[in-house]
Amino acid sequence: MADLRLPVPETADLDDLMCAEAVDRPSDFYRRMRDVHPVYWNKRWNGWVVTGYAEVLAGFRDHSRLSSDRFAGPFGKDLKTSSDLFSVLSKFFVWKDPPEHTHMRGLVQKAFTPRSIERLRPRIRQLTRSLIPGLRDKPSADFLARFAFTLPLAVIAEYLGVPAEEREVVRNCSQELAAVIFGQRNDPARMSNGERAMHDLVELIRPLVQRRRRDPREDLITGMIHAAGRTEPRSDNDIVAHVIAVLFAGHETTTNLLANGIVAFDQFPGQWRLLGEHPQLARTAPDEILRFDCPVRAQARWAKHPLDLGGRRIAQGDRVLLVQYAANRDPAFFEHPDHVDITRSPNRHLAFGHGIHTCLGAALARVEAEIAFEELARAFPEYTVDHELHYQPTVTSRSLSRLHVTFHEA
Numbered sequence: 001m002a003d004l005r006l007p008v009p010e011t012a013d014l015d016d017l018m019c020a021e022a023v024d025r026p027s028d029f030y031r032r033m034r035d036v037h038p039v040y041w042n043k044r045w046n047g048w049v050v051t052g053y054a055e056v057l058a059g060f061r062d063h064s065r066l067s068s069d070r071f072a073g074p075f076g077k078d079l080k081t082s083s084d085l086f087s088v089l090s091k092f093f094v095w096k097d098p099p100e101h102t103h104m105r106g107l108v109q110k111a112f113t114p115r116s117i118e119r120l121r122p123r124i125r126q127l128t129r130s131l132i133p134g135l136r137d138k139p140s141a142d143f144l145a146r147f148a149f150t151l152p153l154a155v156i157a158e159y160l161g162v163p164a165e166e167r168e169v170v171r172n173c174s175q176e177l178a179a180v181i182f183g184q185r186n187d188p189a190r191m192s193n194g195e196r197a198m199h200d201l202v203e204l205i206r207p208l209v210q211r212r213r214r215d216p217r218e219d220l221i222t223g224m225i226h227a228a229g230r231t232e233p234r235s236d237n238d239i240v241a242h243v244i245a246v247l248f249a250g251h252e253t254t255t256n257l258l259a260n261g262i263v264a265f266d267q268f269p270g271q272w273r274l275l276g277e278h279p280q281l282a283r284t285a286p287d288e289i290l291r292f293d294c295p296v297r298a299q300a301r302w303a304k305h306p307l308d309l310g311g312r313r314i315a316q317g318d319r320v321l322l323v324q325y326a327a328n329r330d331p332a333f334f335e336h337p338d339h340v341d342i343t344r345s346p347n348r349h350l351a352f353g354h355g356i357h358t359c360l361g362a363a364l365a366r367v368e369a370e371i372a373f374e375e376l377a378r379a380f381p382e383y384t385v386d387h388e389l390h391y392q393p394t395v396t397s398r399s400l401s402r403l404h405v406t407f408h409e410a
Contacts, residue, residue, distance in 0.1 A: 015044040017321075017395045024391055026297060026398070027338060030326035039310035047074075047319030048312065051326035053333040053350070055310040059301065059322045060354035062309075063097065066301040066320055068357055070095040073302040074319050085180065085195045088202065091241035094249070094357065101356065108242055109360060111223025117364050120159065124368055127154050128375045135379075140386045140404040148258040148403070149251070152368055156250035159364075160243060161212065161219030166204055173197035174248055181248070182397035198244075205240045205247075220246065246361070254365045256295035256399045257286065258372055263403070264293050265373075266385045268340040275342060275377040282374035285342040286366050289373075290328075291349035292340050297325040297398045299353060324350040325398065380407040 012021035014033050022029040030051045033040050038052025050056050059066055067073060071090045089095070093104035131151060135141045149171065157167050176197035179190035208221055216222045224239055265272040275281050301320040306313065314320060328349045329337040352359035359365070386404045 014040070015042050017042065017045055017049070018393055022395075023393050024389070026325050027329045030323055031329065034326060034330065037310070037312070039312040041312075042321075045319065045321065047321060048309070048314060049321045049323060050309065051323050051330075052310060053327040053330035056322045056324055056327035056350055057354055058309060059320060060299075060350065060357065062307065063356050065303060065305045065307045067097050067304045068095055068101070068299075068301060069097050070300065073304070074317060075300065075302060083195060084202070085191070085198045088198055088241050088244060089181075091238060092245040093242065094245065098356070104238075104242070105356075105360065107227050108224060108246060110227035111220050112246070112360055112364075114363055116159075116220075116223075117367060120155065120364070121367060121371070123158065124151075124155055124371050125375070127151055128371050132375060132379050135405075135407045136409065138406070140406055143262060143403045143405045144255070144259055144400065147372075148255045148262075151258070151372060152251035152254035155364070155368060156247055159220050159250070160247060161208065161217055161221050162204075162247070169200060169204055170247060173201045174252060177201075177248055178252055178392075178397070178399070182392070182394040182399075201244050201247075202240055205243050206236060209236050209239045209243065249359075250361050250364065252399075253295040253359075253361075254368050256397070257289060257365060257369050259400050259403050260293040260295060260398060261286075261289040261369065261373060262376075262383070262405060263385060263389065263400070264289055264340050266383070269382070271340050271342050272377060272383075273381065275373060276381050279374050279378065281342050282370045282377075284345065284347070285373050286369035287347045287349060287351075288340055288342045288344050289369065290351035291334070291344070291347055292328070293398060294325055294328060294349070294351035295398050296351065296353075296396060297394075298323040298396050299357075300396070321395070324353065376407075379409065381410050382408040384408070 012019045012029060014036065016022065019029070033049060034051040038050065038055045040049045040051065042049045050059055070076065071086070093101055093108065096104060128151060131147050134146045135143070153167055153171060157164070157170060162170065176190070176193040180194035209225070212219070212222045212225055216226070221243055224242055275285055299322050301322060303314045303316050303318045303320060306316050308314070328334070328351060331337050352362040384406045386406055387402070390401045392399045392401055
């Protein structure tokens with residue numbers, strides 16, 4: 001298959017985390033950085049960039065010294081926390097440290113159970129099959145719009161109890177929030193657009209929370225309310241923030257997982273044929289795609305206390321970027337890291353993070369990707385990606401700006 005990624009210079013500045021190589025070919029960029037040192041001082045970012053598997057894993061585990069709080073320390077200095085946008089974002093449990101993180105994550109986790117996710121399997125398969133006809137008989141189908149965005153959004157919206165007629169609002173607002181959360185540098189209006197998007201989401205979710213307090217249903221919002229009631233009661237504002245966090249995270253990263261998977265299988269068509277011939281490999285395929293081209297490239301931390309990491313001395317207050325994308329391509333830990341192998345076992349990738357901040361929606365993302373890849377491989381033994389690949393210019397996300405694909409039936 002032709003390599004449709006944009007060519008980039010091999011002499012890219014390693015201190016420029018937004019250069020073309022870093023955005024479009026992060027495996028090459030971070031490999032060169034790791035070769036210099038797996039814990040690299042970045043002059044432009046004014047912080048440490050961690051690219052080795054052992055070092056990234058150690059960073060994820062050390063939550064007592066490396067803080068996830070994006071509204072404190074060096075990250076919080078310039079944030080306008082008085083705005084409605086940052087007021088809600090500051091309540092996201094993913095950006096909290098213990099003990100607050102422990103309590104808030106536990107509240108969501110009590111509702112977000114493995115059993116409840118497994119019960120979604122038949123509905124996820126039904127939704128997946130309903131979307132496949134929209135990919136047929138098209139010279140170039142918009143895979144992001146017709147499938148990769150639509151499926152996860154429908155799943156998480158139904159799981160939460162968001163009405164189907166409101167999904168277009170969620171879709172539009174989520175795209176605006178992504179520009180804020182992932183820091184898209186090509187969008188100068190991202191803050192004002194994000195402010196408006198957050199307002200619209202709060203206005204959508206708040207009445208749902210209030211209705212579920214009066215009229216409980218079998219959905220995730222009701223589960224969060226009940227879980228909060230069994231411990232320390234939470235205000236509507238807290239529940240609304242948790243719902244928005246789950247709603248955003250529950251489809252944004254899965255969208256990118258599905259899209260990145262289609263690109264990865266296009267680069268390794270033999271693995272796509274293998275999946276079509278052995279559908280049971282759909283169980284392991286998502287984890288290999290997550291390792292090979294994970295939707296979240298990196299997570300930021302800051303040092304609450306001094307620590308040693310990979311032989312480097314991290315000072316109190318230093319910023320630290322844990323690049324799980326680079327860790328997942330570390331040849332010191334993975335054999336043939338730049339090749340897709342859906343039979344890879346074990347596959348201890350770090351795409352979902354590690355430790356207390358491991359992605360809460362990992363199980364749901366795996367189930368969605370498993371069913372999606374299985375059904376797509378069954379329906380379309382071959383396909384062609386139809387254009388050069390352009391990725392959104394962010395440090396922390398790995399998301400395509402568009403993905404048009406021609407699917408070929410047997």
